[in-house]
C-alpha cells in the first residue's frame with residue numbers, strides 16, 4: 001500500500017472551526033487523524049472556505065479564525081500535526097510520523113478588495129490560491145453546479161488580474177477549480193508556468209460546468225500543472241447507480257489518457273459526512289443527493305486496488321497519490 005498519500009483538497013478547517021466554536025479542542029486529532037493514518041495520508045491541503053452567510057463582512061474574520069484554529073490544533077496535537085509552508089517542511093515529514101497541513105484559499109473573499117492582505121496570508125502559510133467558489137467575488141465569476149438564472153458571466157476583474165499576478169510573484173500557485181470558463185481563459189493569459197485544479201474532473205465524462213473541458217485539461221498539462229480528481233458524486237458520474245470507485249478511477253484514467261499520469265492527483269473534496277443541512281441543500285442539484293464516491297481517507301485503499309486491477313503500475317499510483325504534487329511543490333515553493 002502507498003505510504004505517503006496527499007489529498008490536495010479537503011475543507012478541513014471549515015469543519016474544525018465550527019467544532020472549535022462549540023468549545024471542542026483537538027478536533028483534527030480526534031475526528032480526522034485516525035482516517036488520515038488509516039489511509040496513509042501524510043499531507044492534507046486544507047481549504048479556507050467561507051460560507052455564504054458570512055459574506056461579505058465576516059469573510060476576513062472567519063478565515064483568520066480558521067487559520068488560528070489550525071495553529072491551536074497544531075499546538076494541542078502534541079507534535080502530531082505540522083503546518084507546511086515550504087518544500088523543506090514537506091520533505092521533513094518523511095523523517096517523522098507527523099501529518100502535514102498546507103493552506104489554500106477556496107475563494108479570495110477574505111481579501112475583499114485589498115490585495116495587500118495577500119502578503120499577510122502568505123506569511124500565515126497560504127500557498128494555493130483558489131480564486132473563487134461557485135459564486136461571484138471581487139476577483140472573478142464562479143462556475144455553478146447546475147444551471148441558474150443569471151446575467152452575463154465575466155472573466156477576471158481588474159482585481160482578479162492583479163491577484164493572479166501578485167500571487168505568482170509571492171510564490172503561491174493558482175487553483176482554477178470553481179472558476180468559470182471565461183476566468184479560466186484569463187488565468188491562461190495572465191499567468192506563466194503551472195497552475196492547478198485541485199478538485200475538478202472531466203467535463204466530457206460528466207457535463208458539469210465544475211468539470212474541465214478536454215482543451216482546459218490539455219492546457220493545464222502543457223503548463224506543467226495538475227488536476228486533483230474530485231470524489232463528489234455529481235462530478236464523477238452521471239448515474240448514481242453506477243457511481244462508485246470504478247467511476248472515480250475512470251476520471252483518473254480519462255485525465256491520464258489526455259495529458260499523462262504525471263498531471264493527476266487526489267482532490268477528494270470530502271464533505272458529505274459533516275456538512276450542514278444548509279450547505280447540503282446548496283450542493284443538491286435537481287433533487288440528486290450529494291455524497292462522496294470514495295468513503296473517506298481510509299477508502300483510498302479501494303482506489304488503489306481498482307487502479308491496480310485496471311493495469312496502472314504501483315509507481316504510477318505513487319505519482320498520483322503523492323509524487324506529482326510533491327514534484328510541483330518542489331519546483332514551486
Ligand SMILES: [Zn+2]
Pocket residue numbers: 106177178199269
Ligand atoms: Zn470546492
